[in-house]
Structure formats: structure tokens, C-alpha cells
Amino acid sequence: MPRDASPPAPPAPPLAPARSGRATGRVTLADVARAAGVSPITVSRALRRERSVAPELVARVEAAVRQLGYVPDPAARALASARSDHVAVLVPLLSNNLFVDLLEAVHQVLWPAGFQTLIGVTHYDPAEEEQLLQAYLAHRPAGLLVTGFDRSEAARRLIASSGVPCVHLMEITSAPAVHCVGFSQAEAGHAITQHLLARGRRRIAFVAAQLDPRVMQRAEGYRRALRAAGLYDPARELLNPQRSSMALGGALFAELLRRQPDTDAVFFCNDDLAQGGLLAALRLGVAVPAQVAVAGFNDLNGSDQMLPPLTTVRTPRSRIGAEAARMLLTLVRGEPVRAASLDLGYELVTREST
Amino acid sequence: MPRDASPPAPPAPPLAPARSGRATGRVTLADVARAAGVSPITVSRALRRERSVAPELVARVEAAVRQLGYVPDPAARALASARSDHVAVLVPLLSNNLFVDLLEAVHQVLWPAGFQTLIGVTHYDPAEEEQLLQAYLAHRPAGLLVTGFDRSEAARRLIASSGVPCVHLMEITSAPAVHCVGFSQAEAGHAITQHLLARGRRRIAFVAAQLDPRVMQRAEGYRRALRAAGLYDPARELLNPQRSSMALGGALFAELLRRQPDTDAVFFCNDDLAQGGLLAALRLGVAVPAQVAVAGFNDLNGSDQMLPPLTTVRTPRSRIGAEAARMLLTLVRGEPVRAASLDLGYELVTREST
DNA sequence: CTGAAAGCGCTTACAG
DNA sequence: CTGAAAGCGCTTACAG
Numbered sequence: 001m002p003r004d005a006s007p008p009a010p011p012a013p014p015l016a017p018a019r020s021g022r023a024t025g026r027v028t029l030a031d032v033a034r035a036a037g038v039s040p041i042t043v044s045r046a047l048r049r050e051r052s053v054a055p056e057l058v059a060r061v062e063a064a065v066r067q068l069g070y071v072p073d074p075a076a077r078a079l080a081s082a083r084s085d086h087v088a089v090l091v092p093l094l095s096n097n098l099f100v101d102l103l104e105a106v107h108q109v110l111w112p113a114g115f116q117t118l119i120g121v122t123h124y125d126p127a128e129e130e131q132l133l134q135a136y137l138a139h140r141p142a143g144l145l146v147t148g149f150d151r152s153e154a155a156r157r158l159i160a161s162s163g164v165p166c167v168h169l170m171e172i173t174s175a176p177a178v179h180c181v182g183f184s185q186a187e188a189g190h191a192i193t194q195h196l197l198a199r200g201r202r203r204i205a206f207v208a209a210q211l212d213p214r215v216m217q218r219a220e221g222y223r224r225a226l227r228a229a230g231l232y233d234p235a236r237e238l239l240n241p242q243r244s245s246m247a248l249g250g251a252l253f254a255e256l257l258r259r260q261p262d263t264d265a266v267f268f269c270n271d272d273l274a275q276g277g278l279l280a281a282l283r284l285g286v287a288v289p290a291q292v293a294v295a296g297f298n299d300l301n302g303s304d305q306m307l308p309p310l311t312t313v314r315t316p317r318s319r320i321g322a323e324a325a326r327m328l329l330t331l332v333r334g335e336p337v338r339a340a341s342l343d344l345g346y347e348l349v350t351r352e353s354t
Numbered sequence: 355m356p357r358d359a360s361p362p363a364p365p366a367p368p369l370a371p372a373r374s375g376r377a378t379g380r381v382t383l384a385d386v387a388r389a390a391g392v393s394p395i396t397v398s399r400a401l402r403r404e405r406s407v408a409p410e411l412v413a414r415v416e417a418a419v420r421q422l423g424y425v426p427d428p429a430a431r432a433l434a435s436a437r438s439d440h441v442a443v444l445v446p447l448l449s450n451n452l453f454v455d456l457l458e459a460v461h462q463v464l465w466p467a468g469f470q471t472l473i474g475v476t477h478y479d480p481a482e483e484e485q486l487l488q489a490y491l492a493h494r495p496a497g498l499l500v501t502g503f504d505r506s507e508a509a510r511r512l513i514a515s516s517g518v519p520c521v522h523l524m525e526i527t528s529a530p531a532v533h534c535v536g537f538s539q540a541e542a543g544h545a546i547t548q549h550l551l552a553r554g555r556r557r558i559a560f561v562a563a564q565l566d567p568r569v570m571q572r573a574e575g576y577r578r579a580l581r582a583a584g585l586y587d588p589a590r591e592l593l594n595p596q597r598s599s600m601a602l603g604g605a606l607f608a609e610l611l612r613r614q615p616d617t618d619a620v621f622f623c624n625d626d627l628a629q630g631g632l633l634a635a636l637r638l639g640v641a642v643p644a645q646v647a648v649a650g651f652n653d654l655n656g657s658d659q660m661l662p663p664l665t666t667v668r669t670p671r672s673r674i675g676a677e678a679a680r681m682l683l684t685l686v687r688g689e690p691v692r693a694a695s696l697d698l699g700y701e702l703v704t705r706e707s708t
Numbered sequence: 709c710t711g712a713a714a715g716c717g718c719t720t721a722c723a724g
Numbered sequence: 725c726t727g728a729a730a731g732c733g734c735t736t737a738c739a740g
Contacts, residue, residue: 024436071488071492072492073433073492074429074492074493075428075429075430075432075433075438075493075494076429076433078429079427079429079430079433082378084429094448094454094457094458095451095454095458095655097449100448100449100454103448104448104449104475107475116489118472119473121458121461134425135470138425138426138427138428139428139429140429245655245656246655246656246659247656247658247659250659272655272656275656275659276656276659279656279659279660279661280659282636282661283661301449301599301600301626302599302600302601302626302629302630302633304601305600305601305604305629305630305633305634306633307633307636307637
């Protein structure tokens with residue numbers, strides 16, 4: 001694999017200039033058939049391993065493919081077969097590493113299986129999701145991966161009427177015939193709040209941004225745990241609709257301590273907020289965990305590097321991506337799935353901040 | 355836009371069941387033509403605004419499109435016209451926020467112009483880049499956006515022989531007929547090293563990971579500045595090929611101070627490393643900037659939240675993405691570009707860590 | 709300004 | 725196991 005860091009040479013003219021008429025000059029299946037001395041349909045079958053083709057013919061076809069450098073035209077294939085090798089994946093954001101890990105895992109499963117991952121970013125906007133869905137569905141993808149269950153009625157209808165197999169990521173439901181891979185966000189939120197209670201904390205705040213459905217499910221888990229302990233106080237919830245960031249986490253932490261100076265623990269709905277909170281504590285001279293315990297969610301990059309290292313919930317996004325991709329592959333092949341809903345759980349990671 | 359957080363109903367059968375033969379049941383251009391009482395080609399032209407079509411016919415076509423819910427088939431369009439509405443963008447990684455910002459800006463320009471952004475991740479691997487290029491080019495994208503100039507000879511040939519307009523991101527060159535939008539990584543590396551020198555630092559280390567071409571260009575800028583000052587010492591370079599992360603930054607910072615205890619400044623090639631270094635300094639009790647000044651590169655999320663806030667180089671990746679997308683659009687339309695190479699510069703952001 | 713014909717490069721459905 | 729014909733849903737190239 002020769003590498004070269006110098007700038008490229010100026011673009012050369014296309015190798016095979018367009019020939020007469022509409023011919024594009026590219027090597028077609030017909031060219032391969034001619035070279036191999038078989039019919040085009042035999043080439044098609046040999047390439048797709050669809051029906052048994054005589055081994056010797058397969059060999060001749062493969063030799064011709066190699067010799068001519070034939071690359072199938074996906075557009076022609078899609079048009080003729082009414083399906084494509086695309087799988088569309090819709091995620092809310094790329095700026096949260098959570099989704100990057102998810103996409104990476106999806107790609108690692110789909111690419112070797114011969115599918116191309118098309119990434120769509122919805123920005124948590126139902127209208128954008130609808131537009132993306134419309135655009136991607138027009139390409140007749142082989143499958144669809146979407147984040148969560150929260151979408152417009154129109155988006156739901158688009159998915160359902162397309163007939164394209166769809167797996168939902170990150171959340172789970174027991175509704176029949178809905179395919180999903182994830183974990184219970186509410187349970188995870190409950191678990192980390194329980195952890196804070198077990199540490200003896202009594203005035204536990206919940207600080208959140210973005211306020212997407214999964215964040216609100218974590219909030220539910222938090223509320224349930226505190227209510228059960230007789231310690232729930234709505235005044236200790238700080239909910240901000242802005243996009244999550246370290247800077248916002250720092251600002252919200254400071255605001256929280258101004259409003260509720262007796263706070264003895266904070267559950268941030270996402271690690272970036274928590275990291276910002278930890279840094280703000282350092283700046284403000286608030287002792288963590290002595291004065292205030294701090295917990296996050298997701299175990300993002302750097303949380304183990306904080307001062308003190310951050311207690312958080314490790315979410316299995318890589319496994320979610322991989323398992324969802326596998327489930328989708330099963331559906332695409334028309335095979336039965338073991339279970340439509342796959343709960344991959346979560347893991348409490350206890351570090352020094354609590 | 356009605357929203358609903360409950361799980362979706364089980365998938366319904368496709369609205370229009372497949373009819374006889376191979377008909378897919380979808381609404382076609384011919385259906386629209388029939389409904390509008392014109393020929394298919396007129397519908398095609400009205401939809402693409404290609405040639406002047408009588409305004410009244412356009413109106414009838416548009417009404418029919420709306421009424422029937424017609425969505426053009428991209429595969430058929432691509433096959434017939436030998437081009438698509440796709441623009442492929444190849445970036446090394448999604449886990450560096452730099453590239454997320456780049457992609458976001460690209461999408462914001464391309465989507466309103468009617469193009470779909472296909473994201474490809476190369477993982478800094480020339481072989482992967484080649485495979486992606488081959489796969490994406492087979493789709494006859496309207497344009498191509500690639501990161502930097504470093505790629506295999508085969509990849510270069512694929513791009514050149516495809517005839518697809520291509521703009522290079524992040525780096526610049528004065529080579530003729532090569533389209534690029536970026537800035538001089540070497541100059542930026544030189545500038546931040548100069549800044550450290552101007553602050554009176556004399557034993558300035560360079561700590562880097564990943565070691566991709568752009569990192570090595572920053573290293574060149576660092577070397578040039580120190581050589582000019584008569585202070586260059588190869589022993590003060592710590593180059594690690596692993597992927598960049600906060601954890602690695604912390605480990606390298608500690609290693610550096612073990613090997614070169616008299617270090618009075620560190621230039622980290624990327625902010626995530628620098629953030630990890632800053633946190634490690636806190637843990638180790640190394641005073642920043644009193645004992646060691648710390649500088650980063652890129653001004654990533656959270657750098658302004660560090661303790662102390664991180665001095666860094668702000669790179670204009672959003673503008674790079676937007677301008678590159680605009681340049682590509684110009685090329686796709688066959689119009690002349692003002693200049694093939696666009697230098698967007700960089701900005702030194704001086705904070706308390708130096 | 710509008711249209712009838714042909715064709716893009718594959719695969720399906722039907723035969724043998 | 726192999727193939728000739730037709731067709732997927734558009735746009736191009738040629739006419740008028």
C-alpha cells in the first residue's frame with residue numbers, strides 16, 4: 001500500500017472517455033459476459049451466488065471480472081431488484097460520543113455483511129427526522145435503524161408503510177412485533193440514584209440538559225427511587241432544554257448550589273454535564289464527594305480522568321449497535337429473530353466522586 | 355408535528371401491495387404524467403426545472419405530484435442520468451469532534467442545495483479509504499470531499515479516473531488544479547510554539563499521538579520555531595502512534611516529566627491530549643502554568659472549562675466544511691471557482707494555561 | 709415549448 | 725444448470 005503525503009497530481013481525464021450515444025464507458029455486466037463466454041444472467045447469478053452455477057463458469061466469470069475490473073452498478077441493481085445494499089441509521093447527534101460508538105459498532109457488523117451504512121443526523125428534531133426518512137426510504141434501503149421510539153406520527157407511518165425492516169436503538173419495549181435493542185433508561189437512572197442513597201446522601205439533585213425522551217426516562221428512575229425513600233423534592237430538579245456540554249454542566253452546577261446550598265449529591269443526566277460540574281466544583285472550592293457527591297451517565301471519554309474520577313453508568317452502546325445490526329441482518333434475510341426485544345442492561349461504575 | 359413517546363404500533367403491511375408482474379406499487383413518473391394529462395418527459399422536465407415548460411403545465415404537474423404523493427426514484431434517476439444527488443465525505447474518525455463539526459457544516463450547505471451527504475470513516479487506514487472510495491464511487495456521487503492529501507496511489511487513481519469533482523479538506527497546497535480548503539497546519543504549530551517562546555519558555559516539549567500527516571505538519575512548525583531560537587532538542591518530542599485520548603494525554607504528560615523533569619512548557623498536538631495533561635498535572639501537583647505551561651490544538655469542547663483554561667489554536671473547521679461544500683457545489687455545476695486553494699487561517703486562543 | 713423512442717445496467721419471471 | 729425476453733423508473737438525444 002504505497003503512501004505519499006504530497007499533494008495529488010492534477011486530475012487526469014477519465015480513463016475511458018464516453019463512447020458513442022449514451023454509453024457511459026464503464027465496464028458492464030454484459031462486457032463480463034462476453035469476456036467469459038456466458039450469458040449476462042449467468043454472470044449476474046455467479047456474482048450473487050443466487051442459484052447454483054457450474055463451478056467452471058463461476059471461475060470464468062470471476063476471472064473476467066478481475067481482468068476487466070468490473071464493479072456492479074448499485075443504481076441498476078437497485079432499480080431492477082427494488083432493493084439496495086444500504087442500511088440507513090438515524091441518530092440524534094454526532095457530537096455525543098455515545099452515538100459515535102453506536103455507529104462504529106453498526107458499521108463493523110454491516111460492512112463485512114456487504115451493507116453500506118448511511119448515517120443520518122436528526123438533531124433531535126422530528127421534522128428533520130421525517131425529511132431524512134423520506135429521503136432515505138426513497139433509496140429503498142435494505143434496513144433501517146432508528147434511535148428510540150419518539151417520533152412524529154408521519155415518521156411512524158413512513159417507516160411502517162415502507163415495509164423496510166426496522167430496529168430501534170437504545171430503548172426497549174415489550175410491545176409485540178417491535179424490534180429493539182437497548183436497556184431500561186429508567187432502571188439505570190433508578191440504580192444510580194439508589195447508589196447515592198446507599199452512600200448516605202439525602203438531598204440529591206437531578207441536573208439535566210437536552211431533555212430528550214431517554215433523559216426524561218432517567219429522571220423517572222430518579223424520582224421513583226427518591227419517592228420510595230420519602231426524599232423526593234421537585235425543587236431539586238434542574239432541567240435545561242439546551243444542548244448538553246461541559247460548559248453548561250458547570251453553569252448548572254453553580255446555579256444549583258446557589259438555589260439549593262444544602263445539596264449533598266447531584267445526578268447529572270450525561271457525563272459531559274457531570275465533567276463540567278466536577279470542574280466547576282474545583283473552581284468553586286466545593287469538595288467532591290465530601291460536600292457534594294457527583295454522578296454521571298454513559299461513562300464517556302475522560303470520565304475516568306476527572307478529579308475525582310466520575311461515578312457513572314456504563315451504557316453498552318457498542319454492544320447495542322452490534323446486536324441491533326445483527327438483528328436487522330436477520331430480518332433483512334427474512335429469518336426469524338429469537339426475541340424482538342433485546343435488553344443489554346447497564347453497569348454501575350463506582351469511582352471516587354461518590 | 356404530533357409527537358408521541360410511546361412505542362410504535364406493530365408494522366402495518368405496505369399501503370400499496372405489489373401489483374401484478376414486477377410492478378412495485380409505488381407511484382411513478384408515468385402515473386403523475388397520466389394524472390396531469392401530459393407526457394412523462396414533461397413531468398421530468400417540470401420537476402427538474404431543466405427546460406422551460408409552460409407555467410400552466412408545471413402547475414398541473416405539481417398538483418398531480420402532491421395529490422399522488424410522488425417521490426422520484428433516485429436509483430432510476432441515477433441510472434438514466436449517470437449521476438446522483440450524493441456527495442461522499444471521507445473523514446478519518448468520528449470520535450474527534452473536529453470532524454463532527456466539519457461534517458455538520460458540510461451537511462448544512464449541501465442539504466438545502468438538494469444533495470445528500472454520505473459519511474465514510476477511514477480510521478486513518480489507507481486500505482479502508484480505498485475500499486470506501488471504491489464503494490462510494492460506484493454510486494457515481496455528484497462530488498467527493500476527502501480529508502487531507504495523504505492517501506494510497508490506488509486511491510488517488512480511483513478519484514482521478516472517476517472524473518468526480520473532489521475538494522480536499524483541512525490542508526492546503528499550491529499545486530495547480532487541486533481543490534482544497536483548510537489552513538497551514540505547520541504555520542499554526544509554529545505560531546503556538548512562538549507564543550510559548552514569547553512567554554519566556556525555553557524547554558518546550560511536543561507531545562503527540564495518532565501521528566497522522568497533519569499532526570506531523572504541526573511538529574514541523576514546532577521544530578522550525580525552536581530551531582530558529584536555537585532551542586530545538588529532539589529528546590523533548592514524545593510521539594506516540596496510539597489513538598488520541600484524555601487518558602493517553604495524562605499518561606504521556608507523566609512520562610514526559612519523568613524523562614525530562616526540567617520541561618517548562620508542553621505543546622500537545624490535540625486538545626484531548628492537553629486536557630488529559632492538565633488533569634494529570636492537577637493529580638501530580640504540577641503547577642500550570644507556573645512550573646509547566648500547557649498548550650493544545652483545535653479548541654475542542656471543554657478546553658475553556660479546564661483548570662486552568664487551556665491555551666490552544668482554534669481551527670476553523672466549521673468554515674472549512676461550509677466553504678469546501680460551496681466550492682464543491684460550484685465544481686459540480688461546472689462553474690469556475692475563484693481559487694482552487696482556500697486558506698482560512700487559524701486563531702491563537704490565549705487562556706490561563708500558558 | 710412538447711413528445712415518441714431508445715436506453716441506462718441490472719434482475720425477475722418464465723422456459724427448458 | 726442455463727438463457728432469451730421483458731421490465732425496473734427514470735433521462736438523453738433527436739425531432740418538430
